[in-house]
Amino acid sequence: MAQGEHARRGAISRRRVIMGAGAALAAGLAGAASLGSTAQAAESGKSMTENTAKPIIVLVHGAWADGSGWGRVISSLEDDGYTVVAPAVGLGSLSADIAATRKFVADLAAPALLVGHSYGGAVISGAASGLANAVGLVYLAGFALDEGESLFGLVNQFGQQYGPAFAGQFFRPDGAFDNPQTLVYLDRANFGAGFVQDIDAERAAVLAATQRPIAVGAFGEPLQIAPAWRTLRSWYQVSTQDRVIQPEAERWMAKRIGAETIEIECSHASPIARPRAVARLIKRAARAS
Secondary structure, eight states: OOHHHHHHHHHHHHHHHBOOSSSOHHHHHHHHHHHHHHHHHHHHSSOGGGOOSSOEEEEEOOTTOOGGGGHHHHHHHHHTTOOEEBOOOOOSOHHHHHHHHHHHHHHHOSOEEEEEETHHHHHHHHHTTTOTTEEEEEEESOOOOOTTOOHHHHHHHHHHHHOOOGGGGGEEESSOTTSTTOEEEEOGGGHHHHHOTTSOHHHHHHHHHHOOOEEHHHHHOOOOSOOGGGTSOEEEEEETTOSSSOHHHHHHHHHHTTOEEEEESSOSOHHHHSHHHHHHHHHHHHHHO
16 A cells, blocks of 8 residues: 555544544444444445454543543554554443443454453453454453452452552542442542643643543442453553552452563553553554454
């Protein structure tokens, strides 16, 4: 392919792959699958299923974020010829998020590498379980749940083992914690300090203003399926300056799942703070998958 044509297609693709916040998860994911494949077929004359030389990279965001946080990671991956999709996650129910992501990946009908940041790690653990076209998992400071575990359960366990996470003091629920529909935000004034302390204050303020909250129900719901990391090759990126999940807890999860592990000196939001390093890990996993 000519370099100019590759750049043109890359620019078009980048405008379409990033999912914004606000749509319901099922509609957003289904719509993304339809839009992404239709648009790409129209532009290149072939479907995503015909491009099997490299796996499609599926980027699954976590709480207090949306698909736009993957922007620089996407650019780096697409510059190397990868097809990338970044679906919106509902953040209201772990089982619903898993089901919708699973359908999204299955509908790609091509080999797919699933990448999950933070809560997105819990999602890909369930979504890829037994999925024929899932070829590997990449956890970015992510929750690698086992069957029967919940985020609340692991958070409490990690708190007892390693002390409370710094960001916990900035949780701002809009209701009671015993209500599954209560939405949990991060305090805007301290969003940068708790979530992504290694970027400039102006960018952190924008992220704080656009954050997507997670429901208490998603925090408390256990994984109801054998996790995909039991059968798929996995990679794990530890954020050594993480203030949401303790770095020692991330190392513990990485070791438990037998992941190939790297450490990056960065905040919890590694795709935003260190996109090039994150993209390098994803490319390494894609080549090995």
